[in-house]
Amino acid sequence: MSASLLAIYHVESDAGSIDKRAQAIAVEQSVEMPVEAIDNDYVLSEIVGRVEAVKPLGGSRFEVRIALSVDTIGSDAGQLLNMLFGNTSLQDDVVLHDAEIPVALAESFGGPRIGLEGLRQWAGAGPRALTCSALKPQGSPPQKLAALAAAMAQGGIDYIKDDHGLADQSYSTFAARAAAVTKVLRTQGTNTYYVPSLSGDLDTMRQQITVARECGIRALLIAPMIAGLSNFQRLVGENSDLAFMAHPTMAGASRISPPLLLGKLFRMFGADATVFPNYGGRFGYSQATCRDLAQAALGDWQGFRAAVPVPAGGMTLERVGEILDFYGPDSMLLIGGDLLRSGDRISQVAAAFVDQVKRHAHG
Amino acid sequence: MSASLLAIYHVESDAGSIDKRAQAIAVEQSVEMPVEAIDNDYVLSEIVGRVEAVKPLGGSRFEVRIALSVDTIGSDAGQLLNMLFGNTSLQDDVVLHDAEIPVALAESFGGPRIGLEGLRQWAGAGPRALTCSALKPQGSPPQKLAALAAAMAQGGIDYIKDDHGLADQSYSTFAARAAAVTKVLRTQGTNTYYVPSLSGDLDTMRQQITVARECGIRALLIAPMIAGLSNFQRLVGENSDLAFMAHPTMAGASRISPPLLLGKLFRMFGADATVFPNYGGRFGYSQATCRDLAQAALGDWQGFRAAVPVPAGGMTLERVGEILDFYGPDSMLLIGGDLLRSGDRISQVAAAFVDQVKRHAHG
Numbered sequence: 237m238s239a240s241l242l243a244i245y246h247v248e249s250d251a252g253s254i255d256k257r258a259q260a261i262a263v264e265q266s267v268e269m270p271v272e273a274i275d276n277d278y279v280l281s282e283i284v285g286r287v288e289a290v291k292p293l294g295g296s297r298f299e300v301r302i303a304l305s306v307d308t309i310g311s312d313a314g315q316l317l318n319m320l321f322g323n324t325s326l327q328d329d330v331v332l333h334d335a336e337i338p339v340a341l342a343e344s345f346g347g348p349r350i351g352l353e354g355l356r357q358w359a360g361a362g363p364r365a366l367t368c369s370a371l372k373p374q375g376s377p378p379q380k381l382a383a384l385a386a387a388m389a390q391g392g393i394d395y396i397k398d399d400h401g402l403a404d405q406s407y408s409t410f411a412a413r414a415a416a417v418t419k420v421l422r423t424q425g426t427n428t429y430y431v432p433s434l435s436g437d438l439d440t441m442r443q444q445i446t447v448a449r450e451c452g453i454r455a456l457l458i459a460p461m462i463a464g465l466s467n468f469q470r471l472v473g474e475n476s477d478l479a480f481m482a483h484p485t486m487a488g489a490s491r492i493s494p495p496l497l498l499g500k501l502f503r504m505f506g507a508d509a510t511v512f513p514n515y516g517g518r519f520g521y522s523q524a525t526c527r528d529l530a531q532a533a534l535g536d537w538q539g540f541r542a543a544v545p546v547p548a549g550g551m552t553l554e555r556v557g558e559i560l561d562f563y564g565p566d567s568m569l570l571i572g573g574d575l576l577r578s579g580d581r582i583s584q585v586a587a588a589f590v591d592q593v594k595r596h597a598h599g
Numbered sequence: 600m601s602a603s604l605l606a607i608y609h610v611e612s613d614a615g616s617i618d619k620r621a622q623a624i625a626v627e628q629s630v631e632m633p634v635e636a637i638d639n640d641y642v643l644s645e646i647v648g649r650v651e652a653v654k655p656l657g658g659s660r661f662e663v664r665i666a667l668s669v670d671t672i673g674s675d676a677g678q679l680l681n682m683l684f685g686n687t688s689l690q691d692d693v694v695l696h697d698a699e700i701p702v703a704l705a706e707s708f709g710g711p712r713i714g715l716e717g718l719r720q721w722a723g724a725g726p727r728a729l730t731c732s733a734l735k736p737q738g739s740p741p742q743k744l745a746a747l748a749a750a751m752a753q754g755g756i757d758y759i760k761d762d763h764g765l766a767d768q769s770y771s772t773f774a775a776r777a778a779a780v781t782k783v784l785r786t787q788g789t790n791t792y793y794v795p796s797l798s799g800d801l802d803t804m805r806q807q808i809t810v811a812r813e814c815g816i817r818a819l820l821i822a823p824m825i826a827g828l829s830n831f832q833r834l835v836g837e838n839s840d841l842a843f844m845a846h847p848t849m850a851g852a853s854r855i856s857p858p859l860l861l862g863k864l865f866r867m868f869g870a871d872a873t874v875f876p877n878y879g880g881r882f883g884y885s886q887a888t889c890r891d892l893a894q895a896a897l898g899d900w901q902g903f904r905a906a907v908p909v910p911a912g913g914m915t916l917e918r919v920g921e922i923l924d925f926y927g928p929d930s931m932l933l934i935g936g937d938l939l940r941s942g943d944r945i946s947q948v949a950a951a952f953v954d955q956v957k958r959h960a961h962g
Contacts, residue, residue, distance in 0.1 A: 267736030269736050269936040270940050273940045278738055279736050279738035284736075307769065308738070310767060312798060315766045318849065326848075327882060328883055372632045373631070374671055375645060375670070375671070376642060401631060404675070435677060436829050437801055438801035462681055465825065484686075485681055491851055518627070576633065576636045
């Protein structure tokens, strides 16, 4: 195989069956037919997946490394996922654990266009962690969400994102929300960015981006697993001056490792920031998963800009110090619900959150 | 809540915690914030998810029925999935088991435009089961795939689909493949339809459809979970004279019940046929899952046309009788790899497959 990527699976199997199972995955993820019925030399030498290594991980778990031809991908994000895990996602005994992507393929995607440094510059944040909150609940009219954004901005929050449930609903259209929120933010005189949520098909998301640009918006929330990875890739390519924050909705927990999907792959396709469930919140991610995910978003890889890890999901103000100790300053802290709990005192509580992040940077 | 859909989850929990867990899912899938911090009456009465019922299923499993406002959906397929399972997909203890969709919402999607009856008419098949095979392996040049299609058509196969791994690769572009395959099929004088595989973003898929139309192609394979459900919905709406066959790649096995996703939802968004892993093949679906899935695709629901269940995945010629006994004639049998095994005798073996299906109908 001349140019290949490596898919790394964790497979449940007994030791006597693992070699056969590994070979079956290699076939499933490439030619999906009996290899003995293939008479084409190019297909046999270049296209059929090749088991590179099988390594016991203890108990009934094995790591299986399979080389897949890059020729099968082109440079399409959806097809990359199809080749890495498509049919095998239907088989319960396999987790897609990691992938090694050759430089040329990675470069064709391009990674974050704005990234950690860009988002810090926009916010005038220097080397500290960034702060983020979320506009909720869905069902609220644009004016109500705008008032909430104003209070958060008064407190000095850097980025205010939509809840990922905010779409283009009749009670709060994307356009009405974008206009209302950006209008109040302009009157605050703070360096706060609004990050509205894209939804719908590619055409609809493009129209939303046009509206957002007219409002002066420079960052957008997108759900790559719902939008379709190829459409995410397309929007990033068309809007390299805008920042994209990726949301993990529908990304599942159990079958593709979060560091690979939310860290490495979303970053490669162009996410400038990636939201994920923090350990100790409402979701079951471990500290190790969160650490690996942050490292995948930030680490030196493929020459890409760093994407900002955005731990979220039931975070509280009391935990800010601990979370900053854990992630360090190369992160964006997202506190949504806990801020909203403070009712009329949102701007003061937001200011306390921001202050804590700033002091931690100098601590 | 004036107009609601019902999401039905299966949740692992102990009996003492299930009510609280059910309430947490209702909040997660709607407002995603502390309910006590919401001061808007409309949001409280209409938008906050409402636990309708909690029912023990035996052991530590519970069925939880949650009403969600249709106002949060609009008529966007991606947003429907986001509301049904978005963040909860990140929590290991929950499976999305089923959904009850109100008529108005279902009608806004529209269901299959061609459906079982249309696909039968096109193929001149009468009331028998339809036959299908697949062009493989990827890596083959268009001429080779075309020759394979010709052999299958000689055998009288109704629908010949691309392997879902066939995208727009340099060694076999969509356009070259579409032209080559349709050219040889025209010379066969049989009633065989080619179903090429769409890939890439919405623009790219549209271009592929334009090319397909120029070749006289009337049916297309699409992977809704990779394309993005909203884009699938858009393409169906724009091409109501074409048939769409949905492929389950990346649809996972474990966290959304296959009858719901591959049967009900894909049908609602417009799949005319839905491919799924048959029991007893390479995948772990049970007979009960397959029966429920076929029923979801075919059954009387929302006034929709029936979508054709297409059992696939390691099926063999020896099993044709058994599979037809199981599914009955309202199905399309897809045999790929096992047909390709027959080498130079593909057309004869395809003819035997077709003959067996026809005889079964009169048995």
